[in-house]
Amino acid sequence: xxxxxxxxxxxxxxxxxxxxxxxxxxxxxxxxxxxxxxxxxxxxxxxxxxxxxxxxxxxxxxxxxxxxxxxxxxxxxxxxxxxxxxxxxxxxxxxxxxxxxxxxxxxxxxxxxxxxxxxxxxxxxxxxxxxxxxxxxxxxxxxxxxxxxxxxxxxxxxxxxxxxxxxxxxxxxxxxxxxxxxxxxxxxxxxxxxxxxxxxxxxxxx
Amino acid sequence: xxxxxxxxxxxxxxxxxxxxxxxxxxxxxxxxxxxxxxxxxxxxxxxxxxxxxxxxxxxxxxxxxxxxxxxxxxxxxxxxxxxxxxxxxxxxxxxxxxxxxxxxxxxxxxxxxxxxxxxxxxxxxxxxxxxxxxxxxxxxxxxxxxxxxxxxxxxxxxxxxxx
Numbered sequence: 481x482x483x484x485x486x487x488x489x490x491x492x493x494x495x496x497x498x499x500x501x502x503x504x505x506x507x508x509x510x511x512x513x514x515x516x517x518x519x520x521x522x523x524x525x526x527x528x529x530x531x532x533x534x535x536x537x538x539x540x541x542x543x544x545x546x547x548x549x550x551x552x553x554x555x556x557x558x559x560x561x562x563x564x565x566x567x568x569x570x571x572x573x574x575x576x577x578x579x580x581x582x583x584x585x586x587x588x589x590x591x592x593x594x595x596x597x598x599x600x601x602x603x604x605x606x607x608x609x610x611x612x613x614x615x616x617x618x619x620x621x622x623x624x625x626x627x628x629x630x631x632x633x634x635x636x637x638x639x640x641x642x643x644x645x646x647x648x649x650x651x652x653x654x655x656x657x658x659x660x661x662x663x664x665x666x667x668x669x670x671x672x673x674x675x676x677x678x679x680x681x682x683x684x685x686x
Numbered sequence: 687x688x689x690x691x692x693x694x695x696x697x698x699x700x701x702x703x704x705x706x707x708x709x710x711x712x713x714x715x716x717x718x719x720x721x722x723x724x725x726x727x728x729x730x731x732x733x734x735x736x737x738x739x740x741x742x743x744x745x746x747x748x749x750x751x752x753x754x755x756x757x758x759x760x761x762x763x764x765x766x767x768x769x770x771x772x773x774x775x776x777x778x779x780x781x782x783x784x785x786x787x788x789x790x791x792x793x794x795x796x797x798x799x800x801x802x803x804x805x806x807x808x809x810x811x812x813x814x815x816x817x818x819x820x821x822x823x824x825x826x827x828x829x830x831x832x833x834x835x836x837x838x839x840x841x842x843x844x845x846x847x848x849x
Contacts, residue, residue, distance in 0.1 A: 520753075523753060523756070527752060528745065531746065531748045531752070532745045532746055535746055536743065541746060541749075545749055545752055549752070549755060549756045549759060552756055553756065553760060553763070556760055621742065624739065625742050625743060627739070628740060632743075647737070647740050648740075648743075648745075650707075668698050671698070671701065672697065672698075672701075675701065675733060675736060678736045678739075678740075679732045679735075682739045683732065685735070685739050
């Protein structure tokens with residue numbers, strides 16, 4: 481039985497999460513009022529998650545970073561008219577998802593086995609190597625990672641985005657629905673289909 | 687507990703359980719159910735494996751120059767290209783000397799509105815009460831020349847935006 485978080489840690493986590501969300505809105509409102517230092521703080525907080533989300537969508541770090549810069553550029557451009565009608569991260573990831581889906585739709589993402597065979601193929605990917613693992617363990621881990629990346633990459637774009645937000649950004653269904661501009665039940669359908677596909681494709685890794 | 691797999695609205699608790707996002711009370715209820723429901727047990731197990739596999743994809747480190755490149759792009763955009771700078775100067779010129787420019791601007795606006803709304807400007811009488819029977823191209827040219835004069839008058843002034 482996988483260990484579930486205790487009630488206390490969940491409540492503490494929720495309080496921290498709510499405080500962080502309010503802080504994001506507060507920072508963005510200050511950016512709206514001309515405080516560029518707050519923009520730098522928002523960038524510091526969300527740079528990593530946005531870049532990694534885009535990297536997992538397009539499988540090329542250089543492209544992901546360029547798209548991520550486009551995201552923050554759009555946030556900065558829109559600062560004068562910013563209104564906190566949704567969570568800041570919902571808005572941020574809506575922009576990121578929109579750019580990623582456009583990029584994929586335009587067919588610029590590199591498809592085929594070549595780009596997934598080695599890290600060099602996806603453009604400057606910089607992962608922290610695990611120094612404690614043996615060579616064999618690293619090879620097995622790398623092979624497993626390639627399978628995961630391939631399985632995710634083959635998902636339809638919207639299913640991929642939903643899975644990445646659900647798994648790696650730990651977003652609730654309602655927030656994913658806000659990002660994808662669809663209903664919560666549509667998000668659940670997307671996720672169920674996506675995870676069903678992943679269960680089939682990754683079953684052999686067990 | 688009803689079987690979560692039989693209802694779409696409750697099936698996601700199996701995903702939440704596999705992702706360790708279920709509250710302890712609900713997790714216990716679900717585990718009691720899974721002791722008797724092979725389908726839910728198999729679903730949760732398989733989903734747990736997918737979750738563990740996805741955990742292998744660790745986040746990347748963002749390039750060191752990311753922020754620097756972003757701020758450089760923002761600065762380039764704010765300073766703008768030639769056309770953007772000209773437009774900004776024109777707007778600033780008009781805003782700095784808006785009093786004399788106002789009636790001139792209004793005249794230009796009336797002429798443009800007349801052209802857009804009426805394909806036969808020679809026969810239309812303007813709503814402002816001025817009777818314009820013939821489009822006087824010289825009047826338009828004169829107005830544009832006035833704008834140019836205003837621009838020249840202010841060309842040596844301080845730029846509030848610092849450009």
